[in-house]
Each structure stands twice: as structure tokens, then as C-alpha cells.
Amino acid sequence: MEQFYTIQGEGYNAGRAAYFLRLGGCDVGCVWCDVKESWDAGLHPRVAIQDMVAAVLAHPGRNVVITGGEPLMYDLTELTGALKEVGCQTWLETSGAYPLSGNWDWVCVSPKKFKAPLPEVVAQAHELKVVVFHKSDFAWAEQHAAMAGPHTRLYLQPEWSKAATITPLLIDYVKQHPQWQVSLQTHKYLDIP
Numbered sequence: 294m295e296q297f298y299t300i301q302g303e304g305y306n307a308g309r310a311a312y313f314l315r316l317g318g319c320d321v322g323c324v325w326c327d328v329k330e331s332w333d334a335g336l337h338p339r340v341a342i343q344d345m346v347a348a349v350l351a352h353p354g355r356n357v358v359i360t361g362g363e364p365l366m367y368d369l370t371e372l373t374g375a376l377k378e379v380g381c382q383t384w385l386e387t388s389g390a391y392p393l394s395g396n397w398d399w400v401c402v403s404p405k406k407f408k409a410p411l412p413e414v415v416a417q418a419h420e421l422k423v424v425v426f427h428k429s430d431f432a433w434a435e436q437h438a439a440m441a442g443p444h445t446r447l448y449l450q451p452e453w454s455k456a457a458t459i460t461p462l463l464i465d466y467v468k469q470h471p472q473w474q475v476s477l478q479t480h481k482y483l484d485i486p
């Protein structure tokens with residue numbers, strides 16, 4: 294759908310330069326999704342893997358975030374293989390609703406009530422990043438943390454349109470449950486892609 298070189302804004306790798314490949318297509322249907330224009334894959338041109346790799350290599354960074362849309366709607370074996378071959382670090386942003394494919398250095402799973410993640414994908418997450426839209430989402434976060442591995446990093450991220458009211462709740466929650474960390478969408482505060 295689009296590609297851009299920016300700073301990873303969220304989660305464990307926040308602050309690091311990364312080239313983003315945003316793949317079109319998602320049927321999860323989050324009411325608050327901040328990239329609804331990605332949902333219909335048919336609206337976006339197809340791009341050859343070799344052209345994506347060439348675009349990455351035209352930039353100094355070698356961290357590549359594959360996001361969407363829901364990237365796991367595709368078999369990502371070939372794309373991640375091509376990126377690894379040229380020395381890239383491959384980082385995934387997924388809801389976990391589809392089977393995991395590809396070769397990853399970092400897997401971020403953000404579980405959604407609209408289409409729950411597959412337990413085996415949650416189990417393979419390096420990072421669980423739960424968007425908090427309502428206070429009931431803390432229970433949803435704990436339910437998925439229990440399915441994750443013992444070393445999975447746990448993040449709570451305020452839903453952007455509700456950030457003013459949700460962030461204070463999230464701060465209190467993390468102080469009471471310090472296994473969790475706060476993740477902010479720092480790129481939105483920085484006004485970068």
C-alpha cells in the first residue's frame with residue numbers, strides 16, 4: 294500500500310530508524326483502526342518483492358517493519374527471505390489473526406477483540422502490544438499475556454482518539470502491574486509518518 298522510511302514509533306523498538314512496508318488488506322475490522330484505507334487490498338497497486346528490497350537498500354537503515362493492513366494474510370516467506378538475504382532485520386506488526394509465516398527478528402502481536410489472535414501466534418510473540426480503548430481492555434491484555442511466553446515484552450498503548458482519558462488509567466495500571474510497560478505512538482507526537 295505504501296512504504297516510507299521513518300522512526301519506529303511504538304513498542305520495544307521505538308526510536309529506531311526503520312523502513313516501513315505497509316501491505317494492503319485487512320478483515321479484522323477494528324472500529325478505531327488508524328489506517329482504514331489499508332483494508333481493501335484491491336485499491337492498492339501490487340509491488341514486486343525485488344522493488345521493495347531495492348527501495349529499502351536505497352536508505353541507510355537496515356531495520357524493516359512489515360505492517361498493514363494485516364500482513365499475515367499473505368505468506369511472508371519470500372519477502373522476509375529476500376530482506377534477510379541482503380542483511381535486513383525483519384520486524385512484524387500483526388494482529389495475530391492469521392498463521393505466522395516468514396523469518397522474523399522481532400514479532401509484535403497486537404490482539405484484537407474484533408478477530409482474536411491464534412494462540413500459537415501469541416505464543417511466538419517477542420512483544421505483546423495491547424491497544425487500550427476502554428477499561429475492559431486491561432482484562433483482554435491479561436488474558437493474552439497469559440498465553441505469551443515468559444520472555445515476551447508486555448506493552449499497553451492508548452487508543453489515539455481516547456488518549457487523553459485512557460492514558461491516566463494506563464499509567465495507574467502499569468504502576469500497579471509493573472510487568473507491563475507504556476507504549477505511546479510517539480510518531481504522532483513527533484508528526485512524522
Ligand SMILES: C[S@@+](CC[C@H](N)C(=O)[O-])C[C@H]1O[C@@H](n2cnc3c(N)ncnc32)[C@H](O)[C@@H]1O
Binds near residue numbers: 327363450452
Ligand atoms: C495499523 S496496525 C497494522 C498491523 C496489524 N494489522 C495490527 O493491528 O497489529 C499497527 C499497529 O497500530 C495499532 N493501532 C491501530 N490503530 C490504533 C489507534 N487508533 N490507536 C493506537 N494504536 C493503534 C495496532 O494495534 C497495531 O499495533
Ligand SMILES: Nc1nc2[nH]cc(C(=O)O)c2c(=O)[nH]1
Binds near residue numbers: 486
Ligand atoms: N512511525 C511509525 N511507527 C509505527 N509503528 C507501527 C506502525 C504501524 O502502523 O504499523 C507505525 C507507523 O505507522 N509509523
Ligand code: SF4
Binds near residue numbers: 320322326328331
Ligand atoms: S487489525 Fe490492524 S490494520 Fe486491521 S483493522 Fe485492526 S488495527 Fe487496523
Ligand SMILES: [Mg+2]
Binds near residue numbers: 327
Ligand atoms: Mg501506524
